[in-house]
Amino acid sequence: xxxxxxxxxxxxxxxxxxxxxxxxxxxxxxxxxxxxxxxxxxxxxxxxxxxxxxxxxxxxxxxxxxxxxxxxxxxxxxxxxxxxxxxxxxxxxxxxxxxxxxxxxxxxxxxxxxxxxxxxxxxxxxxxxxxxxxxxxxxxxxxxxxxxxxxxxxxxxxxxxxxxxxxxxxxxxxxxxxxxxxxxxxxxxxxxxxxxxxxxxxxxxxxxxxxxxxxxxxxxxxxxxxxxxxxxxxxxxxxxxxxxxxxxxxxxxxxxxxxxxxxxxxxxxxxxxxxxxxxxxxxxxxxxxxxxxxxxxxxxxxxxxxxxxxxxxxxxxxxxxxxxxxxxxxxxxxxxxxxxxxxxxxxxxxxxxxxxxxxxxxxxxxxxxxxxxxxxxxxxxxxxxxxxxxxxxxxxxxxxxxxxxxxxxxxxxxxxxxxxxxxxxxxxxxxxxxxxxxxxxxxxxxxxxxxxxxxxxxxxxxxxxxxxxxxxxxxxxxxxxxxxxxxxxxxxxx
Amino acid sequence: xxxxxxxxxxxxxxxxxxxxxxxxxxxxxxxxxxxxxxxxxxxxxxxxxxxxxxxxxxxxxxxxxxxxxxxxxxxxxxxxxxxxxxxxxxxxxxx
Numbered sequence: 001x002x003x004x005x006x007x008x009x010x011x012x013x014x015x016x017x018x019x020x021x022x023x024x025x026x027x028x029x030x031x032x033x034x035x036x037x038x039x040x041x042x043x044x045x046x047x048x049x050x051x052x053x054x055x056x057x058x059x060x061x062x063x064x065x066x067x068x069x070x071x072x073x074x075x076x077x078x079x080x081x082x083x084x085x086x087x088x089x090x091x092x093x094x095x096x097x098x099x100x101x102x103x104x105x106x107x108x109x110x111x112x113x114x115x116x117x118x119x120x121x122x123x124x125x126x127x128x129x130x131x132x133x134x135x136x137x138x139x140x141x142x143x144x145x146x147x148x149x150x151x152x153x154x155x156x157x158x159x160x161x162x163x164x165x166x167x168x169x170x171x172x173x174x175x176x177x178x179x180x181x182x183x184x185x186x187x188x189x190x191x192x193x194x195x196x197x198x199x200x201x202x203x204x205x206x207x208x209x210x211x212x213x214x215x216x217x218x219x220x221x222x223x224x225x226x227x228x229x230x231x232x233x234x235x236x237x238x239x240x241x242x243x244x245x246x247x248x249x250x251x252x253x254x255x256x257x258x259x260x261x262x263x264x265x266x267x268x269x270x271x272x273x274x275x276x277x278x279x280x281x282x283x284x285x286x287x288x289x290x291x292x293x294x295x296x297x298x299x300x301x302x303x304x305x306x307x308x309x310x311x312x313x314x315x316x317x318x319x320x321x322x323x324x325x326x327x328x329x330x331x332x333x334x335x336x337x338x339x340x341x342x343x344x345x346x347x348x349x350x351x352x353x354x355x356x357x358x359x360x361x362x363x364x365x366x367x368x369x370x371x372x373x374x375x376x377x378x379x380x381x382x383x384x385x386x387x388x389x390x391x392x393x394x395x396x397x398x399x400x401x402x403x404x405x406x407x408x409x410x411x412x413x414x415x416x417x418x419x420x421x422x423x424x425x426x427x428x429x430x431x432x433x434x435x436x437x438x439x440x441x442x443x444x445x446x447x448x449x450x451x452x453x454x455x456x457x458x459x460x461x462x463x464x465x466x467x468x469x470x471x472x473x474x475x476x477x478x479x480x481x482x483x484x485x486x487x488x489x490x491x492x493x494x
Numbered sequence: 495x496x497x498x499x500x501x502x503x504x505x506x507x508x509x510x511x512x513x514x515x516x517x518x519x520x521x522x523x524x525x526x527x528x529x530x531x532x533x534x535x536x537x538x539x540x541x542x543x544x545x546x547x548x549x550x551x552x553x554x555x556x557x558x559x560x561x562x563x564x565x566x567x568x569x570x571x572x573x574x575x576x577x578x579x580x581x582x583x584x585x586x587x588x589x
Binding site for chain 2: 099216316334429
């Protein structure tokens with residue numbers, strides 16, 4: 001029999017439905033794979049019993065002849081940003097270490113309702129702040145990939161959903177939740193050769209998702225291919241009265257709507273995404289992507305998004321500003337760490353708790369956010385950034401008059417070595433140069449693997465779509481996936 | 495943009511994060527570099543442009559003003575670093 005951990009979400013779902021194998025066999029195989037993959041440091045908490053209980057429920061439902069649920073028998077990894085009742089939800093931070101929520105996030109509840117089980121909580125950049133998974137309080141996640149040039153450096157799995165990307169790429173989970181604020185689903189997906197989609201802002205409830213930047217945060221699936229992403233996104237999305245920004249719209253049947261023919265579709269190539277010093281391999285893959293989409297029947301048009309260069313600086317005002325506000329709740333009173341030295345007063349308790357509980361990158365962003373929101377600077381920084389955000393959204397609106405989706409690279413490089421960029425915050429921020437503009441505009445966007453670089457590391461292509469057109473994004477990604485024939489996978493060294 | 499250690503200490507106080515003199519000396523150039531990077535936004539002509547308030551047009555919904563999940567005191571307090579007699583506790587704030 002094939003190794004069950006080689007199967008993705010659709011194959012597991014179909015196999016369980018057909019009785020080819022039991023859900024318990026699947027859950028056991030993945031539980032064992034998780035337990036054997038400690039060197040990756042992808043899981044912070046393992047929950048094998050949760051996965052087995054969901055599997056047993058799926059097997060029992062099948063035996064009873066009940067209608068199968070959409071993800072029955074599929075065990076998944078849950079990013080540590082999602083609150084899961086009774087299971088530590090720490091956003092990979094010290095300040096929330098040991099926090100066991102008394103409630104379940106809407107997205108995770110929807111996945112359990114769809115029949116999925118939880119393998120465990122996945123490591124991430126602390127409070128989702130980072131592009132390399134080097135800011136977790138619980139240590140770096142190591143990518144399962146190695147360069148083929150003999151160098152044995154530990155590579156970054158991308159961030160902030162690096163535990164999710166590493167787990168899916170290493171075949172220790174068939175799918176995982178991610179969250180994307182400025183690219184935190186797409187960039188790690190590109191770095192590890194998997195697929196991931198950030199849906200339109202508001203498609204997935206943010207209720208119970210530990211907040212970073214509320215006007216940007218959006219959950220989405222990370223999985224081995226486009227179909228698996230469509231299945232999982234259907235299970236995650238939907239209106240939630242508990243999130244005031246949740247969109248009150250029905251969830252489309254994205255899997256049933258998959259269609260790789262792009263006849264009659266126009267694909268835009270934004271000329272401003274040709275950044276200086278982009279590796280030739282990235283540019284070559286982008287050109288190859290153009291050819292693949294043309295082959296799928298699309299017409300290719302060049303478009304202009306003139307404010308692209310200002311997206312990153314706008315993001316690094318807006319996201320820290322919202323973070324400084326959201327993270328004000330960590331004060332040592334209601335939950336999490338408290339540092340109360342003898343004789344300290346309330347203000348000293350707050351300041352010491354936050355100094356001890358937050359990591360360097362989190363503090364850096366809170367301080368930047370506090371600065372740009374402080375008296376005298378608010379209009380020059382924050383209001384100006386929100387105006388630029390309007391211009392960026394208008395750029396996309398104008399582009400949609402000429403095309404249906406956009407094709408760009410996902411990241412400006414392949415995965416880099418851990419430690420290589422951590423000393424320079426701005427060099428690290430530049431990793432998100434292609435993913436941030438669509439985040440600011442709230443648009444659906446997906447990364448799909450396109451090929452490998454000279455060192456054998458995966459490279460991703462990004463499809464950006466109109467608001468609410470996840471189907472168009474998934475279909476263009478599927479057209480690339482079918483033509484790219486990406487089969488590279490990391491050799492097992494852990 | 496140059497940021498001095500006095501500014502860093504002021505911002506840290508506003509953010510309720512304790513920092514040492516060493517932290518302030520290290521953070522000043524770091525924050526200066528980041529602020530220098532984001533200052534390029536000043537180049538953009540935004541005259542007549544409305545600041546974005548909602549990324550996707552959506553109407554703000556209001557809930558009925560009723561308690562829907564009361565009676566769960568112990569669950570609310572379950573993760574408190576220190577709770578006594580059914581309350582969150584903090585250091586004395588009134589002499």
